[in-house]
Amino acid sequence: MTLRIVVCVKYVPDAAGERRFAGDGTVDREGVDGLLSELDEYAVEQALRIAEGSDGEVDVTVLTVGPEDAREAVSKGLRMGADRGVHVEDGGVHGSDVMGTSLVLAAAVEKAGFDLVLCGMASTDGAMGVLPAVLAERLGVPQVTLLSEVSVGGGAVSGRRDGDRASERVEAPLPAVVSVTDQSGEARYPSFKGIMAAKKKPVVEWDLDDLGLDADGVGLAGAFTEVVEAVERPARTKGEIVTDEGDGGLKVAAFLAGRKFI
Incomplete structure (x- = not known):
């Protein structure tokens, strides 16, 4: 019997880029390069280790929800060694918060079929860390979160927290x-063999209709949270140079005290 593992991954803005909000209060994903969330790479790695250490058949599916560019997150998982990918793309998903995203993920996970769902501890853009728990609730299965060690055997998953x-x-x-x-x-780096093999691995694309979901329950319309206002971070100002004429320490202390750092 095949152990079916689904790894939920997210395509996020590069933390090294200049990130900002779009006019509708959502994260601007067009104006910055994106990549597979680094924390999700650990989930992909654990899925692959479980597969490598298993005596039976293991099928690893990488699943993401997002716009066209989000397919790159799936591709990275396939290059690392996952067997297949699922990309849920639908304009109605835009603006979904954790509740809407978990609804879409739960429907996609159920449609794909699963025995074990693996997630990173948080996304590097939202950084909420609650999606795995909400997803487990929607799927009606136990949650085992924040593990630093994972193993599967005897019809159970166990690990160290x-x-x-x-x-x-x-x-x-x-x-x-x-x-x-x-x-x-x-997390492993994709090998040349893995990169070439990934080009032949299947990736299915689903939309909300495929998942039997109504657009009113996701996206901005179905969000439980709303960004009312966002102020852009002020530009960095020129630093102050302190010339040490025997009283440099006092000047530095006065500077810090004036800004309530000490």
Whole structure:
């Protein structure tokens, strides 16, 4: 029997770019380069490690929701070694918050078929970290979140969750939703063989109609949250040079105190 793993990934604006909001209060994804969220790469890596360590058949699907450019997130997962991809693209999804996104993901995961869903601990743009829990609730399955170590066997998924003072072992029966941290294992770089093989791997495209969803329940219209106002970060000003004439320390202290840093 094949173990079906679905990895949810997100195409996000490059953190090194100049990020800003669009006129409708959503993140401007057109004016900056994008890439697969780094934290989601750890989820892809864990899925591949589970597949490599399994005695049985394992099928790894990479799933994303987003505009045309978001297909690159799926492509990166395929180059790393995933077997197939799913790209949900529909203009009605634009502006979805975590509630709308989780609704679309849940419908896509169910349509794809799953035994285990893997997610990163958060996205590098929204950084909320709640989607895995909401997704598990929508799917009606257990959630095992923030794992730094993951294993699958005996019809269950288990792992280690590290806290500030202690670590704990957690386990849940399959099917389940799991999120992994950036301590779970360094994500691999795609090999030349993986890059070439990815060109032949299947990627299906679905829209809201394919998933049986109404546009009124997602996007800006169905969002539980709204950006009312956004102010652009002020430009960096020229720094102040302190000339040390024997009292440099006092001048630096006065500068810091004047800005309430000390």
